[in-house]
Amino acid sequence: MAKKISKKTLTRSFHHWFYGNLTCFSQEHMQTFGYLTSMLPIVEELYDKKEDQAKAMHTYTAFFNTEPQLGALIVGVTAGLEEARANDPEGVDEETINGLRAGLMGPIAGIGDSLIVGTLIPVILGIALGLSTGGSPLGAIFYIVVWNLLAYFGMRFAYFKGYELGDKAVEFLVGPKGQAIRKSISIIGGMVIGAVAATWVPINTALKLRNSSGKVYLDLQNQLNSVYPSFLTALFIIFCWWLMAKKNMSPIKVMLLLVVIALIGVLTGFFDPGLKY
Amino acid sequence: MTISWLQAALLGLFACLASMPGMGGTTIGNYTLGRPLVGGLVCGLILGDLKTGIMCGVAMQLVYIALVTPGGTVSADVRAVSYIGIPLAMVAVHAQGLVATSAGAANLAKSMGTLVGTIGTVLFYGTATLNLVWQHMGWTAVEKGNFKKLYQVDWGWPWLSHLVFSFLPTLIMCKLGASAVTALKIALPMDGIPMKTLFTVGALLPCVGIAILLKQIVTxxxxxxxxxxxxTLAASLQLNLVACAVISLIFALLFYEGDMAKLAKAAGGLATTDFDDEDEEDI
Structure with missing residues (x-):
């Protein structure tokens, strides 16, 4: 009789991943222990003998690290593979499972980082920031509810799709249709981030040139606004991007450079927050 | 504004939950409680000033809008940003007598929080290193076939790492930092060069966060x-964020339809030979 993992055990395994994927993180093993705890209920259900369990668990002691949200898909895929191995130990072995796992964690990490952490979260945060005007808690509550619902049900969906479809589920993500979807989502991400920058990052210059009678003949900020509103904000963002993407500077170094720029700007009167007690 | 031991301890507990790697899990911990916007709400509730909390959280969120940690490298630590940086920023805003919703308050919060967040990176490496001890216990248990112990290793023992590297640092820095931040007011006048620079840096810092995000999406x-x-929609046409998001949908749809049309055309001409990564997996 073919062995089948019960729905209850799959759900337990998913919850173990949902909660514990990174709780015992170290630079050396990263998500390996989260993986072991998610596979344990499945292994215990599929194998009765202690040595079979030990043999199966040994597979998952290999190093694992990916983007944990989208990575639920990989855990689902291996749950399906473990079931196949329990039914046909000749067809699926430790190497098959670990080869697939190692092959998937890179692409899934790349897609997950840009799609979820780099696009989805900033878009929800951007909208939430818009709801926080004047110190309203609405934005934070909006983010908590929307993100957690999307993440929980999205991860659950990914896990069970992975279990049902195996590596076909991944083909969809990296395939041409998946790529088209990802590209269009990145358009939404780019536009919303642009709007967040323009709305929430005001950079203004205080530079005004006066003639001998004290009359202002050049108000730089006004001039810039008539060319392109928020010009300095755009300029500084491109500058930071250029330093990090083209000059490979670390974010901390860029921040330190901004401190220097701010100091020079204040000394020359280019920047003046205009605050007093 | 002062921070009591009890308040500092509560902040410490949230720091344990919100870290990366944290005891609240990735989704609820790091990506919810760890976001400065949510941290602002929590700190506002704990310290009894919701408005200042939220405004400091909003300001900090802009700096850390893209807290991507590719390959586990971090440039700032969320527990330090959200549960040490925000409370101290709130105290500073009060000490300087700034209006919570003013640009000055936001800029002060950004400088203050970013400084603490950067220092907090030490906490990340501390936690990850101490976890090696529990993982070692885990390997021994796996060798012996004592698998139930994995649950303790993954969910239980890391609490000790967080007691040392999240709870205690937050407790101490919030408690002692509050008086240091208040003393700053006397030491540094607001119209002096250091404070002016601090406020200006605060205004510039979100550019780094947004640039990190751009690095992710711009190839x-x-x-x-x-x-x-x-x-341009936001700066020149003054549209709000929801409106911009709605407009972006039509562009996304156009791109999707365009790509799908291209695919359909390609599939008509050629048989499906475009699964290049399938080949790699077979080897």
């Missing part, structure tokens, strides 16, 4: 176009 110069369309 060619053309990828800047959506960013600047969104930027």
């Amino acid at each position: 060619s110069v053309l990828d800047f176009v959506p960013f600047f369309v969104g930027f």
